[in-house]
Amino acid sequence: MSTPTSASGGGTPKADIDTLKSDMKALREDLATLLKDTGTVASHQAKAAAARAKEMAGDAGEKAVEFRDAVGDKVREHPFAAIGIALAAGYIIASLSNRK
Numbered sequence: 001m002s003t004p005t006s007a008s009g010g011g012t013p014k015a016d017i018d019t020l021k022s023d024m025k026a027l028r029e030d031l032a033t034l035l036k037d038t039g040t041v042a043s044h045q046a047k048a049a050a051a052r053a054k055e056m057a058g059d060a061g062e063k064a065v066e067f068r069d070a071v072g073d074k075v076r077e078h079p080f081a082a083i084g085i086a087l088a089a090g091y092i093i094a095s096l097s098n099r100k
Helices: 013-077 079-098
Strands: none
Touching: 013 079
16 A cells, blocks of 8 residues: 655645645635735726716717707707708607507
8 A cells, every 4th residue: 555645745744734724825815915906906997987988978968068059050040941850850750659
């Protein structure tokens, strides 16, 4: 019958167990550090994405105001055309909604 040999090449089983415990402790510490770092990176990326979204929302709001002002100017310049367009749009929407 053969006797168990250690992975380190000749240490006692108790020494191997102690080494394994030490390695497991180091692995847990490394994993905890990795998780902490990953959370920090994710937090920074989320903040950057939120800032970009806020900037895009602000730009969209500005574009909406510009569009509203442009439409208002065109309606004031051509009121009868605006009424005709509104009637046509209403007719099209009503026709589409009545098709069931």
